[in-house]
Amino acid sequence: MQGTVGELGEFGLIRELTARLPKTPAVELGPGDDAAVVTAPDGRVVATTDVLIEGRHFRRDWSTAYDVGRKSAAQNLADIAAMGAVPTALLLGLVVPADLPTTWATELMDGLRDECQVAGAGVVGGDVVRGETITLAITALGDLQGRAPVTRSGAQPGDVVAVTGWLGWSAAGLTVLARGFRSPRAFVEAHRRPEPPYHAGPAAAELGATAMIDVSDGLVADLGHVAAASAVDIDLRAADFDVPAQMADIGQAVGVDPLVWVLSGGEDHAIAATFPPGVQLPARWRVVGTVTGASRPGARGRVTVDGAPWERTAGWDHFAE
Amino acid sequence: MQGTVGELGEFGLIRELTARLPKTPAVELGPGDDAAVVTAPDGRVVATTDVLIEGRHFRRDWSTAYDVGRKSAAQNLADIAAMGAVPTALLLGLVVPADLPTTWATELMDGLRDECQVAGAGVVGGDVVRGETITLAITALGDLQGRAPVTRSGAQPGDVVAVTGWLGWSAAGLTVLARGFRSPRAFVEAHRRPEPPYHAGPAAAELGATAMIDVSDGLVADLGHVAAASAVDIDLRAADFDVPAQMADIGQAVGVDPLVWVLSGGEDHAIAATFPPGVQLPARWRVVGTVTGASRPGARGRVTVDGAPWERTAGWDHFAE
Numbered sequence: 001m002q003g004t005v006g007e008l009g010e011f012g013l014i015r016e017l018t019a020r021l022p023k024t025p026a027v028e029l030g031p032g033d034d035a036a037v038v039t040a041p042d043g044r045v046v047a048t049t050d051v052l053i054e055g056r057h058f059r060r061d062w063s064t065a066y067d068v069g070r071k072s073a074a075q076n077l078a079d080i081a082a083m084g085a086v087p088t089a090l091l092l093g094l095v096v097p098a099d100l101p102t103t104w105a106t107e108l109m110d111g112l113r114d115e116c117q118v119a120g121a122g123v124v125g126g127d128v129v130r131g132e133t134i135t136l137a138i139t140a141l142g143d144l145q146g147r148a149p150v151t152r153s154g155a156q157p158g159d160v161v162a163v164t165g166w167l168g169w170s171a172a173g174l175t176v177l178a179r180g181f182r183s184p185r186a187f188v189e190a191h192r193r194p195e196p197p198y199h200a201g202p203a204a205a206e207l208g209a210t211a212m213i214d215v216s217d218g219l220v221a222d223l224g225h226v227a228a229a230s231a232v233d234i235d236l237r238a239a240d241f242d243v244p245a246q247m248a249d250i251g252q253a254v255g256v257d258p259l260v261w262v263l264s265g266g267e268d269h270a271i272a273a274t275f276p277p278g279v280q281l282p283a284r285w286r287v288v289g290t291v292t293g294a295s296r297p298g299a300r301g302r303v304t305v306d307g308a309p310w311e312r313t314a315g316w317d318h319f320a321e
Numbered sequence: 322m323q324g325t326v327g328e329l330g331e332f333g334l335i336r337e338l339t340a341r342l343p344k345t346p347a348v349e350l351g352p353g354d355d356a357a358v359v360t361a362p363d364g365r366v367v368a369t370t371d372v373l374i375e376g377r378h379f380r381r382d383w384s385t386a387y388d389v390g391r392k393s394a395a396q397n398l399a400d401i402a403a404m405g406a407v408p409t410a411l412l413l414g415l416v417v418p419a420d421l422p423t424t425w426a427t428e429l430m431d432g433l434r435d436e437c438q439v440a441g442a443g444v445v446g447g448d449v450v451r452g453e454t455i456t457l458a459i460t461a462l463g464d465l466q467g468r469a470p471v472t473r474s475g476a477q478p479g480d481v482v483a484v485t486g487w488l489g490w491s492a493a494g495l496t497v498l499a500r501g502f503r504s505p506r507a508f509v510e511a512h513r514r515p516e517p518p519y520h521a522g523p524a525a526a527e528l529g530a531t532a533m534i535d536v537s538d539g540l541v542a543d544l545g546h547v548a549a550a551s552a553v554d555i556d557l558r559a560a561d562f563d564v565p566a567q568m569a570d571i572g573q574a575v576g577v578d579p580l581v582w583v584l585s586g587g588e589d590h591a592i593a594a595t596f597p598p599g600v601q602l603p604a605r606w607r608v609v610g611t612v613t614g615a616s617r618p619g620a621r622g623r624v625t626v627d628g629a630p631w632e633r634t635a636g637w638d639h640f641a642e
Contacts, residue, residue, distance in 0.1 A: 044358050048357045082356075
């Protein structure tokens with residue numbers, strides 16, 4: 001297990017990686033065959049794919065391999081939860097340079113495995129190939145347990161908008177890292193290893209959520225997708241957000257309004273959902289706005305903050321420089 | 322739709338790509354949400370992932386974008402069929418350089434879509450990100466229709482070994498291309514666009530196949546996986562293979578024994594399976610060998626040809642130079 005993945009070879013690396021995987025309940029047939037077999041008791045399967053590239057989505061000097069594994073699994077498993085489903089399985093397509101230390105790949109797998117365990121899923125298969133740039137292609141699967149999927153398109157005028165999970169922590173941590181600091185730890189950790197509220201997705205579906213989305217690009221940007229798909233306008237109330245004192249302190253230190261992190265910061269993988277008015281939400285949900293009405297005919301549904309457009313860098317486009 | 326994917330932007334490209342996708346029966350919810358929802362009537366889902374990188378798995382000067390799409394979908398859908406399952410869905414993770422012509426990406430998607438249609442599956446979701454090297458990460462899903470999966474590990478001493486589909490055609494075509502020729506067309510086409518016998522996988526499962534594998538790395542190499550997983554030895558009879566006259570002619574022209582293409586050539590995505598002796602196989606299957614016995618204790622199951630080791634370049638290791 002010493003040395004590089006090039007020295008170990010394709011089959012040796014696959015052996016090392018799969019040896020680290022425990023058997024999990026939903027996995028009828030794990031890695032090692034043409035394909036894996038995963039239970040889908042609901043009779044439907046929820047599926048999502050994301051690609052992460054070194055330098056663009058993670059940096060080896062900012063995150064350990066283990067943290068990259070945790071985070072890239074989390075990002076996909078959160079998409080499953082945000083449909084109202086329970087994650088069951090994850091597949092990994094991995095591109096590695098031949099000179100990559102084998103330990104980087106095995107620690108990555110440990111991170112994937114551990115995050116899957118948090119979410120109740122198993123790593124069931126994958127592929128490794130050699131290439132110039134470390135690239136992770138992750139597919140997550142999930143089970144709806146008999147519920148209808150909660151899409152982006154069901155928000156109704158009069159619904160309340162609520163969020164659960166962390167908001168702005170990853171962006172604050174990224175700002176800290178980008179300025180060469182390693183603390184405050186809580187925020188740096190939140191950037192390296194988000195903690196999506198997996199259980200909240202299926203729970204929101206049970207509570208009657210009309211629309212739901214994983215907050216990956218920033219709350220305003222992601223609610224923009226809900227507004228567009230549902231053809232509604234959404235208004236958020238800035239005062240209803242929780243800006244922790246420590247986040248406010250960092251904001252002051254670096255000259256950033258922390259509300260920008262909360263409303264525009266990505267990668268925390270919080271969950272945002274709309275619910276019929278009058279819904280009784282568990283304590284970890286926070287109502288932060290309302291669906292104010294149908295969007296104007298021909299116009300894209302819009303998201304405002306205290307009635308005004310929110311134009312402070314929200315989300316990002318992976319193709320933009 | 323003119324110009325490059327960089328000019329079009331991430332969301333624009335996603336729009337162009339998903340606009341090309343028809344609704345297919347197994348797709349309850351297609352692209353555009355956090356995740357897709359695919360039917361899994363069997364209560365289990367079969368899943369496999371492959372990564373393909375430009376320069377390593379395809380070349381833009383040897384294959385059109387459309388052909389790359391057909392081939393990369395075929396390679397994954399064939400893995401589903403080789404478990405005895407019917408392909409239902411495909412997800413695409415796509416890495417593209419900003420200067421890639423948009424038409425390359427849309428033609429790729431057309432190829433994926435059309436190959437999925439041949440196999441009865443739908444493209445249900447994906448991700449696009451920018452990177453230096455065109456990379457495709459494909460996940461295919463399938464349904465077992467109530468059958469047990471046919472793994473690599475069920476071959477029994479006394480079983481017959483049979484194949485269906487094309488063998489050696491892709492390798493012969495690759496040899497032709499590598500020498501700067503574009504004909505004979507049939508072989509070049511077979512390299513650019515393999516035709517896996519999708520229906521044969523589920524049919525073999527119904528016929529009682531004890532083990533099955535997609536031939537992606539070469540027949541001897543892939544049967545080696547079956548032999549190892551089943552702890553058996555396999556012997557193939559060279560005379561039982563069909564070497565088409567035209568393939569023999571190319572072999573003579575380029576100084577290659579065509580049996581090397583048939584036994585060691587990859588990427589045709591034929592299906593190889595073992596069956597109990599006495600099985601009545603449909604005409605398109607060809608019996609080419611037998612499971613001679615259990616492998617020696619402590620030894621890896623081996624594959625021989627006419628009783629002798631087959632050491633002529635079989636399969637490849639993506640990490641080897």
